[in-house]
Each structure stands twice: as C-alpha cells, then as structure tokens.
Amino acid sequence: MAGERRLGRGAVRGALPPLTASAPRAAVPLASGLERARRLRSPLLAALWVLLAFESAGGVLIFFARVAYGRLPGETLHVLAGAALTAVYALYQWRHWRRVRPFRARLDYALGLIAAISLSLAQLSGLVLGWQWWQHGSRGPVPYPPPLSAVHNITSMLTMTFVASHFGLVLARDRRAASLGQG
Secondary structure (H helix, E strand, C coil): CCCHHHCCCHHHHCCCCCCCCCCCCCCCCCCCHHHHHHHHCCHHHHHHHHHHHHHHHHHHHHHHHHHHHCCCCCHHHHHHHHHHHHHHHHHHHHHHHHHHCCCCCCHHHHHHHHHHHHHHHHHHHHHHHHHHHHHHCCCCCCCCCHHHHHHHHHHHHHHHHHHHHHHHHHHHHHHHHHHCCCC
C-alpha cells in the first residue's frame, strides 16, 4: 500500500487494449434478416405454430359445440395435442427467453409477457382438465368444474389475441429497423 499512489495511469494503460479497437455495439442487437429467417423456419417453431393453430381451432370448435349442442367433438385429440403443445411450448419458451432476456419496457415485450402468462395458464388449466378427462375414462361426459373450464377458455382466447399481437409487433419492429438500415 505504500507506493500504489504514485503508480500513475501510464502503468495501467499499456496493459489494457485500446477502447476504439472495434465498433461500438448497439444496446439491443438486432437480428439480421438471415438469422430471423433461420429462426422462423426452425422445426421447433413450426411445431409450436401447428400445435397452437390446431389447439386454437379445436378449442373454438369444442367451445361452440358445447354451448350450442352440449357435445364435445374432438375432445380426445384436443387433450393429446394439448399435452404435446405443453412440452413443445416449454422448450420453445426456455430457448426464446434465453435469447431475448432481460425484460425491456417495450410494447412487444409486454405483449409477449401477457401471451406467455396466458398460454401458461391455459396449459396448466388444460393439464388439470386433461387429467380429469383421463381419470373419468369412457364413462360418459366428463363433469368438468365450470370455474376451471372458464379459466381455460378465457386464457386460451387471450393467448390467441396476444400471441398474434406480439408476433405482429416484432415483425413490424424488424421491418422498421431494416428500412432505417439497422437490420
């Protein structure tokens, strides 16, 4: 401790690389068009989109048929595809969050968070409903609890809305950045 005060900055400067060696990085690096295209063609994302579309269409059909006719067409397929969607979504979301974290105060992030929470609640309530379906077997109509069924239906509809909004905003943001020469 005796002589460190007199060391001076010259002794440190030689050991450090110059600060201007590389171009400064953007605070939020934008994915290149090629990188975005590669991610949009990934088999995991394709499986997620197919399962989401199937579950959405099937869920709307089941919802309508239950209200209008008291029947649940395609219930078995809906439960099995929902279980597959849960696994695919968990893997997708883990990879997606590792790439986009930390959370930023932007609209596309907020919509993505709402979509993730909605889909997670729909999946959790769907797993509970699916478990009840499995336990009931083929003994006739399953007596689903109305509050749980309502949570599942409402969060499923919210998911469709916010996933589409999140994806649309991300594409618009990328298009705007590309037009400004940043992509």
